[in-house]
Amino acid sequence: MKTIGVLNGPNLAQLGTRETEIYGTETLEDLEQLLRKEAQTLGATIITEQSNHEGIMIDTLERWSKQGVTGIIINPAAYSHTSVALRDAISGLSTPCIEVHISNLYQRESFRQHSLTAAVCQGAICGLGFTGYVLALNALIQQSNPTSLTHQKADAVTSK
Ligand code: DQA
Numbered sequence: 001m002k003t004i005g006v007l008n009g010p011n012l013a014q015l016g017t018r019e020t021e022i023y024g025t026e027t028l029e030d031l032e033q034l035l036r037k038e039a040q041t042l043g044a045t046i047i048t049e050q051s052n053h054e055g056i057m058i059d060t061l062e063r064w065s066k067q068g069v070t071g072i073i074i075n076p077a078a079y080s081h082t083s084v085a086l087r088d089a090i091s092g093l094s095t096p097c098i099e100v101h102i103s104n105l106y107q108r109e110s111f112r113q114h115s116l117t118a119a120v121c122q123g124a125i126c127g128l129g130f131t132g133y134v135l136a137l138n139a140l141i142q143q144s145n146p147t148s149l150t151h152q153k154a155d156a157v158t159s160k
Contacts, residue, residue, distance in 0.1 A: 002044040004140055005064040006035055006133065009077035010052040015102075022103050024129060031130050038134050042141045044070070054079055058089040065095045071140030072097045073133055080115040091120040096143070098136040101126035 008028065011018060016027035032048045039046045047064070051057050057076070064072060074097055079086050090097050097120075104127025105112045118124035123139070125132040142148055 002042075002070040002141055002144060003067075004039060004044060004046050004137055005060070005069045005072040006032070006046050006048045006137075007057060007060055007064075007072060007074045007076075008048075008050040009057060009075055009079050012075060012077055013050050013052075024102070026130065031133060034130055035133055035137055038137055039141075042138065044137075044141050046137070054083055054085055057086060061089050061093060061097075065093045069095060070144045071095060073100055073136045073140070074098070074117070074121070075100045075102070075133075076115075076117045080117045081111055083116060087116045087120050090117055096140060097121045098139060099124040100132040100136050102129055102132065103127060 008031075013028055015023055015031065016025055028050060032046075035046050035048075047069070049060050051060065057079070061072065061074075072093075072095055074090070076083065076086055076099065080099065080101070099115065099118045099121040101115075101124075105115070107127070115124065123136075125136055128135070
């Protein structure tokens with residue numbers, strides 16, 4: 001069965017009470033439940049983790065990649081804007097990663113408008129709330145399907 005890892009970074013365990021005008025009132029548990037249901041309808045499964053620690057997040061990425069997960073959804077939160085170490089970790093993975101942010105970074109402070117990590121992810125989604133995670137999940141599952149165009153394109157590039 002296809003497995004997608006969902007890794008949430010610092011302060012995202014406080015969803016539901018943290019800056020609700022920006023992040024809404026739904027909790028991390030609500031998010032994980034939503035994704036578990038969506039994965040089920042896609043015939044897949046998810047594994048989830050939240051950490052406030054950069055090194056733990058890197059260890060998780062390495063572990064999931066070694067486990068052979070199909071893809072990874074990552075919200076590195078504040079580390080997106082600061083962490084070269086996390087960027088290097090993502091960059092070294094052969095597993096496709098999609099970065100998601102709940103809020104629209106481009107409507108916020110200028111320091112949030114650059115992500116070190118998004119540049120080494122396959123794609124990035126921001127500003128769509130929890131829907132961004134659902135879209136990322138669908139994209140990772142769809143492109144892992146051998147008949148998907150993205151998959152064929154990737155094969156064509158690697159066979160050159
Ligand atoms: C966030 C945006 C980051 O700038 C911030 O530090 C977060 C959450 C988001 O999901 O919108 O903690 O990643």
